[in-house]
Amino acid sequence: MTSVLREGKETRKITHTNDECVGCGICSDICPTSALNLGPILPIARGILEMDYINMNHDKCVLCGLCSFACPFDAIDFEINGENAKKIENYPKWNCGTEITKDDCIYCGKCEIYCPRDAIAMKRNLPNVEDLVMGETRTEVDKCINCRICVEMCPAEAITIKTESEKTTKKFTAKDIEIDKSKCMYCKICQKVCPEDAIKIICTSCMDIEQIPEVTIDGALVLDEEICVNCGWCEKICPTEAAHTKKPFEGEVILNENEEEDLICKGDSCHACQDVCPCNAITIVDNKSFVNQEVCVLCGACAKACPQKILNVNRTVMNLDNIKSASWQKILGSIID
Amino acid sequence: MTVKINYEKCGNISNCPGEGLCIKLCEQGALIDEGGNLKVVDENCDDCDLCIANCPNQAISKG
Numbered sequence: 001m002t003s004v005l006r007e008g009k010e011t012r013k014i015t016h017t018n019d020e021c022v023g024c025g026i027c028s029d030i031c032p033t034s035a036l037n038l039g040p041i042l043p044i045a046r047g048i049l050e051m052d053y054i055n056m057n058h059d060k061c062v063l064c065g066l067c068s069f070a071c072p073f074d075a076i077d078f079e080i081n082g083e084n085a086k087k088i089e090n091y092p093k094w095n096c097g098t099e100i101t102k103d104d105c106i107y108c109g110k111c112e113i114y115c116p117r118d119a120i121a122m123k124r125n126l127p128n129v130e131d132l133v134m135g136e137t138r139t140e141v142d143k144c145i146n147c148r149i150c151v152e153m154c155p156a157e158a159i160t161i162k163t164e165s166e167k168t169t170k171k172f173t174a175k176d177i178e179i180d181k182s183k184c185m186y187c188k189i190c191q192k193v194c195p196e197d198a199i200k201i202i203c204t205s206c207m208d209i210e211q212i213p214e215v216t217i218d219g220a221l222v223l224d225e226e227i228c229v230n231c232g233w234c235e236k237i238c239p240t241e242a243a244h245t246k247k248p249f250e251g252e253v254i255l256n257e258n259e260e261e262d263l264i265c266k267g268d269s270c271h272a273c274q275d276v277c278p279c280n281a282i283t284i285v286d287n288k289s290f291v292n293q294e295v296c297v298l299c300g301a302c303a304k305a306c307p308q309k310i311l312n313v314n315r316t317v318m319n320l321d322n323i324k325s326a327s328w329q330k331i332l333g334s335i336i337d
Numbered sequence: 338m339t340v341k342i343n344y345e346k347c348g349n350i351s352n353c354p355g356e357g358l359c360i361k362l363c364e365q366g367a368l369i370d371e372g373g374n375l376k377v378v379d380e381n382c383d384d385c386d387l388c389i390a391n392c393p394n395q396a397i398s399k400g
């Protein structure tokens with residue numbers, strides 16, 4: 001985290017939080033005084049270099065705050081007299097975000113797995129399996145010949161046969177047949193395979209259906225909005241349409257190869273775009289960069305990292321509202337085509 | 338076509354601000370550390386230009 005602070009008629013402070021930064025360089029592109037420099041994003045993303053994505057030049061920064069409003073990921077804070085300027089009425093506001101509706105969520109956990117930023121944490125309470133089936137098991141250890149076929153065949157791995165060595169014959173004989181009720185499904189396979197009729201299983205699940213409780217799965221889900229980049233993976237993957245994302249931009253990323261000038265995607269040899277993408281939106285397919293537009297946020301980190309400069313980010317809509325000053329409209333407007 | 342090193346700009350791996358960043362970035366094994374000096378293995382170079390784009394000394398160019 002790096003800050004620039006200046007006191008005067010107003011006290012202004014700009015703070016860049018690297019954990020929330022994706023290294024897209026939008027801030028450095030629009031900074032009117034070139035006070036922000038984008039670092040080497042590929043070596044940083046690959047973990048070769050340990051440094052912040054953005055370097056702030058304290059001497060050049062005039063604390064205008066444009067960078068903080070241009071950042072679609074809220075990685076730059078701007079304070080005026082201790083107040084968050086993003087909350088001040090006359091400053092621009094991003095109209096993007098992600099919401100996961102509790103009422104529609106079934107706590108399947110898919111969004112938690114797919115979220116490329118690890119911004120989702122889910123906890124759920126599943127019922128005990130043994131409460132959802134009913135039955136009885138009866139074993140006759142005297143009949144058991146310790147052949148262990150039941151142990152091998154039990155799909156739930158619920159059977160254990162305890163043995164003891166008989167003093168006279170020195171043979172191992174069964175002392176006890178244990179069936180773990182938390183695992184047994186009363187499927188009767190053990191009964192069917194036992195050559196000595198030593199196991200009897202009675203399944204009463206259907207008969208006792210009224211006594212089996214209805215399944216309710218509850219849980220809790222937390223979305224860390226500071227880390228979330230509004231890529232829409234959760235919305236795409238959610239089976240119950242509980243997740244809704246509004247992205248910061250609309251548009252598309254296009255791979256623009258030019259064979260005449262030898263500007264060709266090197267795919268698996270390079271994969272710089274894939275490594276810097278904060279959204280897991282890029283894969284290398286048939287040795288070429290392939291952008292999954294559905295989960296791309298059009299941040300442009302891929303275009304910055306591409307050594308051939310053949311990825312074009314075409315932003316057509318920017319969901320940044322309430323830009324009042326004409327000069328800010330011009331500068332912030334340059335983010336889209 | 339392969340890459341060319343300007344050894345004046347490069348100034349050995351020990352002086353590199355990225356501690357041999359190009360070697361670490363090149364997954365083709367086309368750039369190697371030979372006794373503290375950078376060496377290009379032409380036959381391994383795939384012309385991906387990652388080294389050119391990321392060299393902190395701008396010492397690498399197209400040959």
